[in-house]
Amino acid sequence: MQKKIFFYIALASLFLFGSRLSIAAANEVTAEQVVEALEGTYGVTPGQRRNHIKGTCAVGEFVGSKDAARYTRSAIFSGKPVPVIARFSLAGGNPKLADTARNPRGMALEFKLPDGQLHNMSMLSTPVFGAATAQTFLDLTLAMRPDPLTGKPDPKKMKAFKATHPDNLAQSQYLGSNNPPVSYANSSYFGIHTFKFINKKNKTTLVRWQFVPQDGDKQLSDAELKTFGPNFLEQALISRAQQSPARWDMVVSIGEAGDPEDNPTLAWPDTRKKIKVGTLLIKAAMPQKGAECEPVNFDPMVMADGIAPTNDPILQFRSPAYAVSFAKRSGGQ
Numbered sequence: 001m002q003k004k005i006f007f008y009i010a011l012a013s014l015f016l017f018g019s020r021l022s023i024a025a026a027n028e029v030t031a032e033q034v035v036e037a038l039e040g041t042y043g044v045t046p047g048q049r050r051n052h053i054k055g056t057c058a059v060g061e062f063v064g065s066k067d068a069a070r071y072t073r074s075a076i077f078s079g080k081p082v083p084v085i086a087r088f089s090l091a092g093g094n095p096k097l098a099d100t101a102r103n104p105r106g107m108a109l110e111f112k113l114p115d116g117q118l119h120n121m122s123m124l125s126t127p128v129f130g131a132a133t134a135q136t137f138l139d140l141t142l143a144m145r146p147d148p149l150t151g152k153p154d155p156k157k158m159k160a161f162k163a164t165h166p167d168n169l170a171q172s173q174y175l176g177s178n179n180p181p182v183s184y185a186n187s188s189y190f191g192i193h194t195f196k197f198i199n200k201k202n203k204t205t206l207v208r209w210q211f212v213p214q215d216g217d218k219q220l221s222d223a224e225l226k227t228f229g230p231n232f233l234e235q236a237l238i239s240r241a242q243q244s245p246a247r248w249d250m251v252v253s254i255g256e257a258g259d260p261e262d263n264p265t266l267a268w269p270d271t272r273k274k275i276k277v278g279t280l281l282i283k284a285a286m287p288q289k290g291a292e293c294e295p296v297n298f299d300p301m302v303m304a305d306g307i308a309p310t311n312d313p314i315l316q317f318r319s320p321a322y323a324v325s326f327a328k329r330s331g332g333q
Contacts, residue, residue, distance in 0.1 A: 042093025
C-alpha cells in the first residue's frame, strides 16, 4: 500500500504542475479554488477527501464481454475477470452527512489490468451532472456554505444561484423527485460524461455508460426517509456482499450525430442503442479506514488503452481537482 501511496503522490504532483500551467490558464477557475471552496463549506477533516468524504470500501471483479470488441480494444472487455477496487460514497465534504440526504451517491472503480495498467471510473447515481463548467460547481459550493447564524445554507443565495445557473437544473430536479436508495447495491450509477471507445482498427465511437444493479433500483419510501438512521448504507452493503456477490450490469449507450459530447448536464435520448458489455461483482465491503480503497485517487482521467476522454470541461477539470485534494490528504492536511 505504501508503494501505491507514493505512486499517487507523484501523479498528483504531476497534475498539480500541469493544472497551474494549462488548466488555470485556460479557465478563470482553478482546481485550488474549488478545493478551497469545498473546505470553506464543509470544513477540513485532516487526511480525508475534500469531496465524497463519507464512503465505504469494497473489492471484487469485472467480467467484460467480448462483444464489446466491436467498439473498443480495452483489456477490460477481454472476457477474463479483472480485479476491481471500489468505493461507494455520498457527495459532499461532511463526514457526518446522514445517509438519507438527497444528494448523489458515488461508485468509483479502479480496474487492475495486466502489465500494471490501471483504469478508473468515477460515477454518480444521477443520470446527469449538476454543472457544465467548473464555475458553476464553484458557485454552487459557495452558495451552499452554511450561514453562521443558522448552520444552514442561505435560502436567498441558493435561490440566486439557481436563477443564474440553468445547467444545475436537471440534476437538482432529479434529486428532488427521486428518494435516495435503500442500499448502495440498489442504485444505478452513471458515467455522466461522454467517452471514446477505440477499437483495434482505431475507429472511435462515442459512448456513455451506466451500471445497473441486478438487485434492482430501490428507493427509500417517504416514511423510511423519516425513520432510517443516519448510517445504514455501509452496513447494508457489507451484509449484502456477505450473502453473495452484489452484481451490476455495465450498459453502454452508443452515441449518434448531434448527441451532446462535452456537456454532462444534458442527457442523451433514451432511444440510443444500448449494449451490455460486462458485469461487476462486489464480493466484499468494509469500512474505508485502512482498506484498499482509502489511498486510491479514482481520477477518471486515468484510462488504459482503448478508452479515451472527450473535451468535456468538467471531465478535464476533475483530474487536477482530485490531485489537489489527494496531495493535501496524503500530506496529512
